[in-house]
Amino acid sequence: MPAETRTTGRSPARRFGWRPDRLQGIRFRLGLAMAAALLPIFILSLIQTQADFRQQAEARRVELQLAAERSSASTKARLDSTQVLLRALSPAALxxxxxxxxxxxxxxxxxxxxxxxxxxxxxxxxxxxxxxxxxxxxxxxxxxxxxxxxxxxxxxxxxxxxxxxxxxxxxxxxxxxxxxxxxxxxxxxxxxxxxxxQPDTRDPALPQGSETALTDGAGRLLTASDASAFQLSGGGDVAGWVERARNDGAAVFEARDSRGQRRDYAGAALAGGDLYVLISAPSPGLLSWARLNPIGALLLPLGAWLTAFAAVMLLSERLFIRWLDYLERVAAIYAKGRFSVRPIQAMNAPSEIRVMARTLDEMAEAITVRDRSLTDSLAEKDALMREIHHRVKNNLQIISSLLSMQQRAVADASAKAALGDTRQRIS
Structure with a gap:
C-alpha cells in the first residue's frame, strides 16, 4: 500500500473533495441493466397498446354507427306515424x-x-x-x-x-x-x-361529447345541436357526405371540425333519400385513449418499471452499498494503524461481502503478527546492544587498570606520562 494512502486511508481524489460520478455506481448500473431487461416488455406493451387502440377505435366507430341507426329509427318512427296520420286524415279532409x-x-x-x-x-x-x-x-x-x-x-x-x-x-x-x-x-x-x-344528445348510449344533426339528401345541414361540430376545417361544412358515403360504401368518416378537433361522423337515412341523421363525436386519439384506459395503457407498465427500479435501489442499498460503506470505514481505520477493529458485523452480509471482510480481517491479523514480531526483534536487538556495550566497557576498564598498574611500575618519567595519556584516552 502506498505511504500516502496508509496515512490518510483515502485516495488522492477523495482527499481533494472529488467523489466518483454516481452514474458509475452499482445502483445506477443495476438500474440501467433492469431498464434494458424491461425494454422488450415496454416495446411489446406499446405494440399491444397501439393494437388495442385501433381495435377500440374501430369498435367505437361501429358503436357510433349503431347510435346513428338507433337515432334514425326513433326519428323515422315519428315520420312513419306522421305518414299514417296523413293517410288516415286524407278521406276526411274534404x-x-x-x-x-x-x-x-x-x-x-x-x-x-x-x-x-x-x-x-x-x-x-x-x-x-x-x-x-x-x-x-x-x-x-x-x-x-x-x-x-x-x-x-x-x-x-x-x-x-x-x-x-x-x-x-x-x-x-x-x-x-x-x-x-x-x-x-x-x-x-x-x-x-x-x-x-333532432336526436337527443343526452342519450347515454352516445359517446361523450357527441353532437347530432339532420341533413338533406345532398348532405346539407338542416339543423344541429352544435353547428360548429359540423363545420369542417377550411371553412366548409359536411355537405356532400352522403355522396362520399355512397362512394366509400360506409356512412362513417373522420374529419377535423372548425376548431381543429378530429371527430368521427356517422350517418343513417331517415326517409329514403330525403333526410339523414348525422352524429359526431370526438375521435379518441392515442393519448385520450390512454386516459380512458389508464390501467392497461399507462399505469400497469409504469408501475412495473417503478417497482423494479425501487426494488433495485432498495435491495442494492440493503445488500451491497451499506456493507461496502462499512468495509470502507474499517479500511480507513486500518490505514491509520489501528488494527484492533475487526469487521465482525459483516458476518451477516452476503457471501461476497463476507469474503471481502474475511480478507480484510486476515490482512489485519497478518499485519498485527508482523508488527509484534518486529517489536520483539527490536527489543531483543536492544538487549544485545546493551550487553555488548557493557562488555566493551568492562574490557576497556580492564585495559585501563592494566595501564594504571604498568604506569606505577615504570620509573621513566616520559614513559609514565605516555601511559597516563593513553589511559586517559581510553577513559
Whole structure:
C-alpha cells in the first residue's frame, strides 16, 4: 500500500473533495441493466397498446354507427306515424269541418306546426287555422318540388320547408292523395319543426361529447345541436357526405371540425333519400385513449418499471452499498494503524461481502503478527546492544587498570606520562 494512502486511508481524489460520478455506481448500473431487461416488455406493451387502440377505435366507430341507426329509427318512427296520420286524415279532409278538425289535431298532437290538404292544382283547400297564414312552400304548392314529385308518382316526400323568417326551420312531410281509380287528387301535408326531430344528445348510449344533426339528401345541414361540430376545417361544412358515403360504401368518416378537433361522423337515412341523421363525436386519439384506459395503457407498465427500479435501489442499498460503506470505514481505520477493529458485523452480509471482510480481517491479523514480531526483534536487538556495550566497557576498564598498574611500575618519567595519556584516552 502506498505511504500516502496508509496515512490518510483515502485516495488522492477523495482527499481533494472529488467523489466518483454516481452514474458509475452499482445502483445506477443495476438500474440501467433492469431498464434494458424491461425494454422488450415496454416495446411489446406499446405494440399491444397501439393494437388495442385501433381495435377500440374501430369498435367505437361501429358503436357510433349503431347510435346513428338507433337515432334514425326513433326519428323515422315519428315520420312513419306522421305518414299514417296523413293517410288516415286524407278521406276526411274534404268535408266542411275539416279546418277545425285539423286545427284541433295540431293543438292536441305535440310536434306539429300545421296540417294541410292540398288540391291537385296546389291550392290549400283545408288547413289548420293559423292567423298568420300559410307557410311558404306549402300553399300554393303548384311549383314546389315536393308537390311535383308527388304528382310524378311518388307516394311520400320529405323535404325541408323553404326558409321563412316568420317560422322556425321545419320539414314538409307529404303523401300522395288518389281517387278510387288511381288518379292524382292532390296531397296531404304536415309541417314538423326540425327541433322535434333532432336526436337527443343526452342519450347515454352516445359517446361523450357527441353532437347530432339532420341533413338533406345532398348532405346539407338542416339543423344541429352544435353547428360548429359540423363545420369542417377550411371553412366548409359536411355537405356532400352522403355522396362520399355512397362512394366509400360506409356512412362513417373522420374529419377535423372548425376548431381543429378530429371527430368521427356517422350517418343513417331517415326517409329514403330525403333526410339523414348525422352524429359526431370526438375521435379518441392515442393519448385520450390512454386516459380512458389508464390501467392497461399507462399505469400497469409504469408501475412495473417503478417497482423494479425501487426494488433495485432498495435491495442494492440493503445488500451491497451499506456493507461496502462499512468495509470502507474499517479500511480507513486500518490505514491509520489501528488494527484492533475487526469487521465482525459483516458476518451477516452476503457471501461476497463476507469474503471481502474475511480478507480484510486476515490482512489485519497478518499485519498485527508482523508488527509484534518486529517489536520483539527490536527489543531483543536492544538487549544485545546493551550487553555488548557493557562488555566493551568492562574490557576497556580492564585495559585501563592494566595501564594504571604498568604506569606505577615504570620509573621513566616520559614513559609514565605516555601511559597516563593513553589511559586517559581510553577513559
Amino acid at each position: 268535408g266542411p269541418y275539416c279546418t277545425p278538425r285539423l286545427s284541433a289535431l295540431v293543438d292536441d298532437l305535440e310536434g306539429y306546426e300545421g296540417l294541410y290538404r292540398v288540391s291537385p292544382t296546389g291550392q290549400a283547400v283545408c288547413a289548420s287555422g293559423r292567423d298568420e297564414g300559410f307557410r311558404s312552400g306549402v300553399a300554393p304548392a303548384g311549383q314546389s318540388g315536393w308537390f311535383e314529385r308527388l304528382r310524378a308518382g311518388e307516394d311520400m316526400v320529405v323535404m325541408r320547408a323553404p326558409v321563412d323568417s316568420d317560422y322556425p326551420p321545419a320539414l314538409i312531410v307529404a303523401i300522395r292523395a288518389e281517387r278510387p281509380m288511381g288518379r292524382f287528387d292532390g296531397a296531404m301535408a304536415a309541417v314538423i319543426p326540425l327541433t322535434t326531430l
